[in-house]
Amino acid sequence: MGSCGAIIMAEPAPETILKVEDLAVHFPVGGYFRGRRSLPAVDGVDLELKKGECLGVVGESGCGKSTLALSILGLQAPTRGRILLDGHEVGAGMDRMARARIAQLVFQDPYSSLNPRQTVRATLATPLRLHGMTDDGEIDARIAAMLAQVGLRPEHAARYPHEFSGGQRQRIGIARALILRPKVVLLDEPVSALDVSIRAQIINLLLELKDAFRLSYIMISHDLGVVEHMSDRVAVMYLGRVVETGPWETIFTRPRHPYTRALIAAIPDPFGRTRGVKVTGEVPNPLDPPTGCSFHPRCPEARAICRERPAPGLEALGADHLVRCRRAAELAA
Amino acid sequence: MSAAPLLQVDDLRIDLALGDERFAAVQDVSFSIGRGETFGLVGESGCGKSITALALIGLLRPPLRLAGGTVRLDGREIQSLRAAEMRRLRGKRISMIFQEPMTALNPVSPVGRQIAEMFVLHEGATWQEAERRAVEALASVRVAAPERRAKDYPHQLSGGMRQRVMIAIALACSPDLLLADEPTTALDVTVQAEILDLVRDLCAAKGTAVLMISHDLGLIANACRRVGVMYAGRIVETRAAEEVFRAPSHPYTSGLVASLPLLGARAKEGRRRLKEIAGVVPSVAGFPHGCRFHPRCGRASDLCREDDPGPTPLPGDGLVRCHHHG
Amino acid sequence: MRIGANLVIGGTLFALVVIAGVLAPWLAHTDPVMDANLMNAEEPPGGAFWFGTDAQGRDIYSRVLYGARISLTVGIVSQLINTVIGVCLGLSAGYWGGWWDDFVSGLTNLVLAIPSLIFALALMAILTPGLTSLLIALGLTNWSFTCRLARASALSLKSQGYVQAAKVLGYGDVRIMVTQLLPNMLGPIIVIGTLGMGGAVLAEAALSFLGLGIRPPFPSWGSMLSDARDQITTAPWISIFPGLAIFITVLGLNLLGDGLRDILDPQGRAGKA
Numbered sequence: 001m002g003s004c005g006a007i008i009m010a011e012p013a014p015e016t017i018l019k020v021e022d023l024a025v026h027f028p029v030g031g032y033f034r035g036r037r038s039l040p041a042v043d044g045v046d047l048e049l050k051k052g053e054c055l056g057v058v059g060e061s062g063c064g065k066s067t068l069a070l071s072i073l074g075l076q077a078p079t080r081g082r083i084l085l086d087g088h089e090v091g092a093g094m095d096r097m098a099r100a101r102i103a104q105l106v107f108q109d110p111y112s113s114l115n116p117r118q119t120v121r122a123t124l125a126t127p128l129r130l131h132g133m134t135d136d137g138e139i140d141a142r143i144a145a146m147l148a149q150v151g152l153r154p155e156h157a158a159r160y161p162h163e164f165s166g167g168q169r170q171r172i173g174i175a176r177a178l179i180l181r182p183k184v185v186l187l188d189e190p191v192s193a194l195d196v197s198i199r200a201q202i203i204n205l206l207l208e209l210k211d212a213f214r215l216s217y218i219m220i221s222h223d224l225g226v227v228e229h230m231s232d233r234v235a236v237m238y239l240g241r242v243v244e245t246g247p248w249e250t251i252f253t254r255p256r257h258p259y260t261r262a263l264i265a266a267i268p269d270p271f272g273r274t275r276g277v278k279v280t281g282e283v284p285n286p287l288d289p290p291t292g293c294s295f296h297p298r299c300p301e302a303r304a305i306c307r308e309r310p311a312p313g314l315e316a317l318g319a320d321h322l323v324r325c326r327r328a329a330e331l332a333a
Numbered sequence: 334m335s336a337a338p339l340l341q342v343d344d345l346r347i348d349l350a351l352g353d354e355r356f357a358a359v360q361d362v363s364f365s366i367g368r369g370e371t372f373g374l375v376g377e378s379g380c381g382k383s384i385t386a387l388a389l390i391g392l393l394r395p396p397l398r399l400a401g402g403t404v405r406l407d408g409r410e411i412q413s414l415r416a417a418e419m420r421r422l423r424g425k426r427i428s429m430i431f432q433e434p435m436t437a438l439n440p441v442s443p444v445g446r447q448i449a450e451m452f453v454l455h456e457g458a459t460w461q462e463a464e465r466r467a468v469e470a471l472a473s474v475r476v477a478a479p480e481r482r483a484k485d486y487p488h489q490l491s492g493g494m495r496q497r498v499m500i501a502i503a504l505a506c507s508p509d510l511l512l513a514d515e516p517t518t519a520l521d522v523t524v525q526a527e528i529l530d531l532v533r534d535l536c537a538a539k540g541t542a543v544l545m546i547s548h549d550l551g552l553i554a555n556a557c558r559r560v561g562v563m564y565a566g567r568i569v570e571t572r573a574a575e576e577v578f579r580a581p582s583h584p585y586t587s588g589l590v591a592s593l594p595l596l597g598a599r600a601k602e603g604r605r606r607l608k609e610i611a612g613v614v615p616s617v618a619g620f621p622h623g624c625r626f627h628p629r630c631g632r633a634s635d636l637c638r639e640d641d642p643g644p645t646p647l648p649g650d651g652l653v654r655c656h657h658h659g
Numbered sequence: 660m661r662i663g664a665n666l667v668i669g670g671t672l673f674a675l676v677v678i679a680g681v682l683a684p685w686l687a688h689t690d691p692v693m694d695a696n697l698m699n700a701e702e703p704p705g706g707a708f709w710f711g712t713d714a715q716g717r718d719i720y721s722r723v724l725y726g727a728r729i730s731l732t733v734g735i736v737s738q739l740i741n742t743v744i745g746v747c748l749g750l751s752a753g754y755w756g757g758w759w760d761d762f763v764s765g766l767t768n769l770v771l772a773i774p775s776l777i778f779a780l781a782l783m784a785i786l787t788p789g790l791t792s793l794l795i796a797l798g799l800t801n802w803s804f805t806c807r808l809a810r811a812s813a814l815s816l817k818s819q820g821y822v823q824a825a826k827v828l829g830y831g832d833v834r835i836m837v838t839q840l841l842p843n844m845l846g847p848i849i850v851i852g853t854l855g856m857g858g859a860v861l862a863e864a865a866l867s868f869l870g871l872g873i874r875p876p877f878p879s880w881g882s883m884l885s886d887a888r889d890q891i892t893t894a895p896w897i898s899i900f901p902g903l904a905i906f907i908t909v910l911g912l913n914l915l916g917d918g919l920r921d922i923l924d925p926q927g928r929a930g931k932a
């Protein structure tokens with residue numbers, strides 16, 4: 001490897017903490033005998049998450065973002081492809097305990113994500129014990145520190161979930177996700193189920209914790225405002241595939257894929273300004289996808305070739321900006 | 334020349350019975366909607382916006398009860414009409430669409446028939462004629478192949494389609510007022526935009542006024558001409574839609590505007606820390622004494638703790654309830 | 660905590676039966692098996708014999724008290740066996756799904772198709788009659804309701820966020836089932852268990868009545884009823900008191916079960932939120 005001394009290195013590029021390579025998850029549907037088809041929830045996804053980064057994954061229903069999240073956490077076996085978490089391959093080989101120490105999840109619904117029969121202390125202490133911590137003093141100290149970090153008080157540890165508000169429950173959920181000091185945290189619509197006036201509290205908290213603990217986030221959300229605010233990079237998914245990915249500013253100010261543009265145009269602007277061309281129609285049934293490019297029936301820029309030939313792989317349109325569209329270069333000009 | 338408003342609500346009060354106690358879930362709510370106008374009611378969970386709409390259309394059920402105030406439709410008081418009279422109004426003069434179309438539609442009846450029912454019930458049409466008009470109604474809500482879709486059952490349709498069916502049913506008899514309670518919350522973003530455009534276009538064509546209810550301030554500001562912001566059972570601010578974001582008057586409204594990550598904000602101003610509103614949304618059983626927002630308000634003074642502010646008129650047909658507004 | 664009338668009345672009745680059984684040696688006047696004096700046969704209630712005597716001259720009061728022991732033992736133990744079998748099968752079937760769920764559901768349907776009393780009867784015919792055999796027979800035949808219930812609860816609970824969270828935190832399947840699912844489904848299972856105890860008491864009475872349960876001369880309420888068949892018109896008290904005892908026990912258990920159901924949901928447990 002390196003020899004001694006005199007090499008002056010530039011600031012090393014942030015390492016990749018999560019790599020998804022050609023991931024596909026196909027669910028069998030239909031009966032045991034005839035009519036057994038395959039639902040491609042995720043159909044060939046490549047992603048990369050760098051340390052300390054927040055990657056926003058956006059898409060509508062049927063795009064596969066939830067299945068993607070479950071696969072990364074090892075809760076869903078992939079049909080094809082592989083996922084590398086901190087260098088280790090997630091899958092049959094990986095020990096679930098080791099995986100638990102690297103990647104954790106914050107849930108969407110604060111009302112069903114906490115065990116109603118466990119106190120906050122029990123919810124936080126059990127994972128610590130499970131992963132080998134035995135000293136009660138150490139456990140209590142870790143819990144107290146974690147609670148303070150998420151904006152709760154030590155006396156909250158003895159209470160049950162139903163004694164807390166939605167925002168507080170979400171804080172407890174965040175504490176639970178961070179108690180094992182993971183490196184990657186998946187945020188599944190972290191503020192969608194919360195009252196609007198307290199969302200800012202949780203968004204600010206998540207950003208602070210990311211810096212304090214040097215975490216890397218994958219945030220799944222349909223709320224583009226939140227995604228724009230929190231993400232460093234964004235990946236847009238449609239029907240199981242990534243159609244565009246790049247830095248947040250590129251995606252939100254210079255989107256190139258017609259679907260990304262349609263998503264942005266669909267957000268109602270409080271000042272009544274239009275943001276672009278909206279699309280009609282609905283997400284097609286993944287069991288019966290359109291021919292060629294899966295977006296063509298709704299695409300305002302579709303041509304005959306889009307119907308006939310499948311969309312190509314992700315192609316670079318600029319530094320770090322990948323788009324899956326046959327006409328992307330043409331449209332950008 | 335100002336025409337008399339289509340809907341005039343004054344001092345509406347709705348009580349909620351919990352155990353032996355009675356709480357005012359909605360109190361002193363007054364607003365008006367002009368003919369063909371789109372008015373938005375925006376607020377969070379528990380602020381009372383949905384039950385206000387239910388009160389207008391006479392669908393409050395125990396433990397909720399209309400406990401005071403008047404509702405005037407075209408000058409005529411309707412809040413204490415008998416059940417049979419209210420039924421005649423529903424569908425014909427006032428209609429409502431809901432958040433979850435799957436629970437609002439009859440699962441065992443084809444959608445065409447459910448639309449046709451409206452014509453039979455309210456306009457005395459024959460079933461044959463009604464079914465024909467139902468297909469027309471489906472076409473007007475931009476459903477492709479309406480003759481075939483009319484025979485489908487709700488579960489065979491997608492969420493967006495079901496919502497269109499609900500809109501078709503609600504607007505079948507061209508009512509004067511449409512109440513829309515979070516009509517797009519359960520839908521995908523791109524479908525949301527389409528449905529909102531549809532409601533706007535159809536209601537403009539028929540001259541139907543709309544009361545749109547949502548927790549999404551941006552959506553309401555975009556879709557409505559005037560906005561009423563509700564908090565803890567009261568309307569705390571009524572403004573023209575474009576003013577709500579530009580120059581909010583009530584601390585709650587300005588707090589909300591400052592706390593929401595708006596699309597495009599980071600590109601313009603960089604990532605600023607969102608301004609938080611402290612505290613939690615109070616529940617009906619625990620509305621604070623004095624001004625209901627004072628525990629969370631940066632401008633709260635002793636006066637606010639004691640005295641619930643009355644309405645102060647604002648220029649441009651607005652209204653605010655705050656001792657320290659502006 | 661809402662303590663309703665059901666809980667109070669049912670609890671009291673059940674407590675009375677438990678006291679009767681536990682303190683039988685002290686409360687009883689005679690030995691229920693040995694003290695049989697044909698001179699006292701078929702005495703009506705009164706005097707030294709509070710409930711009268713039976714055809715063998717035994718004190719019915721004492722026999723009813725000792726009978727409580729048998730009924731309670733049968734009720735509690737057999738229901739415990741039922742619950743353990745039902746919960747183990749149902750919880751695992753609901754959680755794991757797949758072929759195991761198919762197998763357990765098939766088995767449950769099979770057992771449900773056979774009337775439990777007939778099933779127990781058949782088993783008793785094979786095993787030598789006696790308390791242990793009775794416990795085995797009743798324990799092995801009445802678990803299907805609990806199993807169904809546990810399975811349904813597991814199915815609805817396993818999609819809750821906190822179960823997924825436990826998986827992500829590295830919990831193993833068994834730990835999840837025991838620590839996350841089981842505590843959240845206890846309420847209905849306890850209720851079913853209590854109601855099942857009443858059923859077990861009735862089943863014991865029926866089996867003993869048919870001579871397939873507890874054999875005479877042991878004072879099971881069912882066998883007491885059986886013995887009294889011939890004297891129903893001439894000495895009705897011999898049947899009335901054991902019958903009343905069965906009635907009070909089962910009624911108490913049913914009311915207790917209903918009362919427990921009212922207080923055993925999480926909101927109710929902590930009082931008004």
